[in-house]
Amino acid sequence: MNLSEMLHDGAIPQIGIGPGGLGYTAKYSKKSKLVKLGLRVYNKLIGRKLLENNYINAVCNALQMGYRLIDYSSAYGSGELIGRAVKKSGIPREELFITTRVSNKAQRNHQVREEFLTSLHNMGLEYVDLLQFHWPVTGLYLDTWREMEKLKEAGLVKHLGVANCHQHHLEEIFRICKYRPEVGQFEIHPLFTQKPLIQYYKEQDIVVEAYTPIARYDDRLVRLPLLKRLEKKYNKTFVQIILRWHVQCGVIPLVRSLSYNHQKENFDIFDFELDEEDMKAIDGININSRLRYDPDNCDFSIL
Template identity: 45%
Template sequence: MEKFTLNNGIDKPVIGLGTYPMKGNILIETMEKAIELGYSSFDTATAYKNHEEIGEVINNSIVAREEVFITTKLSNIHQKHENIEEVLKRSLSILGLKYVDMYLIHWPVPDYFLKSWVELEQLYKKGLVRSIGVCNFHEHHLRDLIEIANILPAINQIELHPLLTQKPLIKFCSKYGIKIEAYSPLARMHNYIQNSDILKELADRYQKSIPQIILRWNYQNGVISIPKTQSHHRLSENISIYDFHLSNEEMISIDDINMNFRVRHDPDNCDFDKL
């Protein structure tokens, strides 16, 4: 598994496994298969309520803990109402881990996310997390955060796919060394994706699937991807993207699919109490 280096010097695999909304035996079996195939990066959150299963797999795996990259997230309700260090320590207890590799603010909850960031910086300094970052932050959220931050986010995890390319936000984050991580990188295989003539043509040209074309596009753009799948075939396919290369013209043709179309929530127009 190839890796990108984050702005604090640690490496993160370019493809990880998104675990929402998997739980129970399905999640355990999927993670075990993923590890067998070579995955080492797993994305979860307090809100997903699957820390116990993830911890069980990691702690029973033959793979050394330092070779696994675990990301979890601070939920909205915990931003508002609880001591963040205590929240993280509860998560670590459930996971059965001494630290997580990445701790993210899940959503930029107004009036709270700046205070939360200051507390995440302290968790980082205490060694409870190896890196810190944010999710779903627009440029204006990041500008506010950068004004008060002593440590810049290592990652901004956002919805990103050919229907929502987020080019201005990528450019802004690049200026500050903030790596982009794409969730829903396949746009949940929306009909617009499945029926895209450009993506179908490229898939035929390289004898790859449309998801592989998209994940390769992300990789060549320097974007980390965390697709979710329970399929063993898809698990294998999603990391088999290193034996072909998209040309500049092909990359631009995928960029041009953009419709600014979301399959998830807009951080400026959502109910944070329900997320």
């Protein structure tokens, strides 16, 4: 069974948690030398530890409340914490669907394999369910794909996928690949619905994941009368309405939250169904507003 069939069969999760990186410790700029020193000591001794514990507990809680898909990238640098959270959760490894991605830095430095093995080691895993590249770095991503295929052949990766690919990137991969991508991840939310690209991925039998699925709680959605009306109609929050819209579009939303209450709210979307008219109304919010970067026009070195 390929991944697309598995999604329809319910064998891969319909929603994922993307905890992202650890976050930021207190910044030093524009402070006196003494304050900077104090902050540095605080970050090293206390601040970082607090952030780490909070992160591990948040991922562990998410798993214990039912999330099974963890979306991670080596670019986030928190693999060890993910590994500790998985262990702490007590959920058997085979019940989880864990993704990692090749960072742009590893692509530039031709260290795809080395970085992957480090991530695997840090997470304490023997394999990942899905390996993607983070961005199709110009001039490099086809070589990256070939390296990823070797990792699959070595049994360290179950499925291969891409992130941030337009149609033309995929066509290039199809031209050289031994194994076709099975999953593609890109920015999708009601302000940027990406219908043609989703359609293309589906025609190619590639499962679609949405990143930034609630548009980072963008004010333009928070204030939208349509979503306020749907909140009342379905007795759900507008975030739940949006996540449900993704699921009914056949897309897997990867939502970031380290908050217990938000994680719970975001997972509670499987007991209602948006009707066709409301699905269309949400589609109609689209204003092609991209919040992240366009892979055809961005500086890969800062991503």
